[in-house]
Amino acid sequence: MNKKNVNKTPELSVKVYKQVSLTGERMRRAADANLLLKFRVFLRDRPGSLAAFSSLIADCCGNISFFHYDRSVDSSRVVVEVRMNGQHDLDSLLMAMKAKKYAFERVAGVKDEVEITTPANILEIKVRLVNRPGTLAAFARLLKKHHANVIYMLYDEDIDAESANIAMAVKEPGEIDNLLHAINSEGYYYRVIYRGSGKAEIEHIIGLKLVEKFFIRLRKLLSDSDTKEVKALVESSQELSDDLVQFYAEAGNNLEAADVFEKVLTLASLSRSSVGRRFSAVEMPPLPLGKRVTLFGFRLPTSENIYVFQHDGELTMIDAGYGIYYDDIKKLFKGKKWDLSRIKRIFITHADADHAGTSGYFADEFGTQVFMHHAGKDVIAGDNRSFGHTGKLSKLNKYYTRLVNRFTNCRFPRKARYFRSSVLGSAGAFNVIDRVLIGDLQFEVLESRGGHVPGNVFFLNREYGLLFTADYLLNIKSLTEEDRNALNVYKYLLISPNSNGPLFKEEMAALQELVKEIDAKVKKQGRSALIFPGHGEYYPLEQAR
Ligand SMILES: [Fe+2]
Numbered sequence: 205m206n207k208k209n210v211n212k213t214p215e216l217s218v219k220v221y222k223q224v225s226l227t228g229e230r231m232r233r234a235a236d237a238n239l240l241l242k243f244r245v246f247l248r249d250r251p252g253s254l255a256a257f258s259s260l261i262a263d264c265c266g267n268i269s270f271f272h273y274d275r276s277v278d279s280s281r282v283v284v285e286v287r288m289n290g291q292h293d294l295d296s297l298l299m300a301m302k303a304k305k306y307a308f309e310r311v312a313g314v315k316d317e318v319e320i321t322t323p324a325n326i327l328e329i330k331v332r333l334v335n336r337p338g339t340l341a342a343f344a345r346l347l348k349k350h351h352a353n354v355i356y357m358l359y360d361e362d363i364d365a366e367s368a369n370i371a372m373a374v375k376e377p378g379e380i381d382n383l384l385h386a387i388n389s390e391g392y393y394y395r396v397i398y399r400g401s402g403k404a405e406i407e408h409i410i411g412l413k414l415v416e417k418f419f420i421r422l423r424k425l426l427s428d429s430d431t432k433e434v435k436a437l438v439e440s441s442q443e444l445s446d447d448l449v450q451f452y453a454e455a456g457n458n459l460e461a462a463d464v465f466e467k468v469l470t471l472a473s474l475s476r477s478s479v480g481r482r483f484s485a486v487e488m489p490p491l492p493l494g495k496r497v498t499l500f501g502f503r504l505p506t507s508e509n510i511y512v513f514q515h516d517g518e519l520t521m522i523d524a525g526y527g528i529y530y531d532d533i534k535k536l537f538k539g540k541k542w543d544l545s546r547i548k549r550i551f552i553t554h555a556d557a558d559h560a561g562t563s564g565y566f567a568d569e570f571g572t573q574v575f576m577h578h579a580g581k582d583v584i585a586g587d588n589r590s591f592g593h594t595g596k597l598s599k600l601n602k603y604y605t606r607l608v609n610r611f612t613n614c615r616f617p618r619k620a621r622y623f624r625s626s627v628l629g630s631a632g633a634f635n636v637i638d639r640v641l642i643g644d645l646q647f648e649v650l651e652s653r654g655g656h657v658p659g660n661v662f663f664l665n666r667e668y669g670l671l672f673t674a675d676y677l678l679n680i681k682s683l684t685e686e687d688r689n690a691l692n693v694y695k696y697l698l699i700s701p702n703s704n705g706p707l708f709k710e711e712m713a714a715l716q717e718l719v720k721e722i723d724a725k726v727k728k729q730g731r732s733a734l735i736f737p738g739h740g741e742y743y744p745l746e747q748a749r
Pocket residue numbers: 554556559656657675700
C-alpha cells in the first residue's frame with residue numbers, strides 16, 4: 205500500500221498514514237477515506253469489550269480494515285487499522301477513546317485469569333462481514349447479547365475484505381446452538397471451523413491460553429472436581445500462578461522439552477487426587493537378602509517407588525515418594541506392623557519431588573536422618589532441579605521444579621546429611637564417593653555425572669548384584685497396560701525432564717554395562733543382578749530392554 209507516515213501522536217501511540225498516490229479502486233476510496241490509523245489498544249478480556257470498542261469506531265465513521273486479537277498470545281492486546289474520513293473524524297475518535305480511557309499501553313497489575321477449562325464452550329467460525337463502517341460493531345453486539353467472549357479474531361481487508369475468522373467462548377455448551385441460530389437469523393453467512401463438541405485436538409483451538417490448555421489436558425486425567433482443586437491451588441497463590449504462567453512463557457521457547465515437562469507436571473497433579481481412600485500402592489515381592497535384611501518395594505499411585513530395608517530392628521528407606529502421600533505411606537507401613545519410629549535413615553537418590561518429597565515429614569516427625577548428595581542442597585535451596593546450569597532449559601526447569609514441588613506438597617529435610625564426596629574408587633563409568641551399610645549389606649554410593657539432575661546418586665551392592673538406578677533404566681514394561689493407556693504419560697518418564705539429554709543417554713548405557721558386569725560376577729553364585737528403578741518393579745538383567 206502506498207502510504208506515508210505523516211503524523212505520530214506519541215502519547216497515544218497511534219500512527220496515522222495518509223494516502224498520497226492512488227489509482228483505480230483505491231482512488232475511488234481515497235476520496236472519502238484518506239486516513240489510515242494503525243494502533244494497538246488494550247481491552248478487557250470479557251464479553252462486550254469488542255462490541256464497545258468497535259461501536260466507538262463506527263460512531264466516528266471509521267472502517268476497520270485490519271483487526272487482530274489472539275488471547276493465547278496476549279489476553280488484552282488488539283492490533284487494529286482503521287480508515288477514516290479526514291482529520292475531523294480522527295480527532296473525534298481519539299477524543300472518544302481518551303474519554304473512555306482506552307489504554308494504548310499495557311495496564312499494570314491486570315491479572316491474567318484462567319477462565320476456560322473445557323473446549324466444550326468454544327466456537328470458531330468464518331463469518332462474512334460486509335466491508336463498511338459499523339459491520340463489525342453490529343456483529344460484536346450480537347455476540348455480546350449471547351455473552352460470547354471473543355478469544356481470537358482476524359480480519360484483514362488485504363487478504364479477504366468480506367470475511368473474518370472469529371473464535372469465542374460461551375458460558376454453557378448449549379449456548380453455541382442458540383448463538384449460531386441467532387447469527388443465522390440475523391442474515392450472516394458463516395462456516396463453523398471448530399465447535400466444542402467436535403473432536404479437534406485442543407492444540408488446534410486458537411485463542412486458548414497455554415495455561416488453559418494445561419487445565420483442559422488435566423481434565424482428561426482428573427475428574428472435574430479434582431481439576432478444580434488444582435486450579436484453586438494455583439489461584440490461591442499469586443506466586444504459584446505466576447510460576448505457571450512463566451512456565452508456559454518458557455515452554456513456548458522449547459516446545460519439545462516443554463511437552464515432556466508438561467506431561468510430568470500433569471502426572472504430578474494426578475497425585476493430588478490419589479490420596480486417602482483413593483490411595484493404592486503395589487507391593488513388590490519382598491526379597492530376603494542374607495539372614496539380617498529383607499527388602500520391600502512399593503509402587504505409589506503415580507508410579508514412583510519407595511524401597512524399605514527391614515534389618516536389625518530398624519527400617520532404612522531408599523527414596524520417599526511425593527510428599528502428598530505421607531499419611532498414606534505411614535498407613536501402609538503401619539499395616540505391615542512396622543514401628544515408624546524405627547525409620548532411622550532415608551537415602552535419597554536425587555532431590556526430585558517424586559523421590560524426596562516425604563523425607564522432610566519423616567525427619568520432622570520421627571527424627572529420621574535423610575542422606576543425599578551435597579549438590580542436592582543447591583537444588584533444594586534454589587528450588588531448581590537444573591541448579592548451576594545456564595542452558596536454555598534452565599528457566600523451564602526452575603518453574604517446573606517449583607510447580608511440581610508445590611503441587612505434590614514436597615517437604616525436604618531442614619537438616620540433611622550428605623554423602624562423602626571424595627572419590628573412593630569406581631564402578632564402571634561412575635565414581636564411588638561413599639559406602640553405606642544397611643544391616644550387613646554394603647552399598648557403594650555412585651555419583652551420576654549429572655544427566656538427569658545435579659546430585660543424583662545410585663546405590664550398588666556387589667555381593668547380591670543390586671543396583672538402585674533412580675530415574676534411569678526404568679521398568680516401563682511392568683506398569684499396567686491400563687495405566688499406560690489411560691495416562692499415556694508414563695512413557696515420558698523414560699525421558700523424564702533431563703538437564704542434559706545426551707549425557708543422560710550415555711549414563712543409561714554406562715549403567716547397563718555396569719549391570720552386565722555385576723551380573724556376570726553374581727552369576728557365579730547362582731544369582732542374577734537386579735535393577736531397582738525409581739518407577740516400575742525391580743527386574744533382573746535378562747528382562748532389561
Ligand atoms: Fe527424577
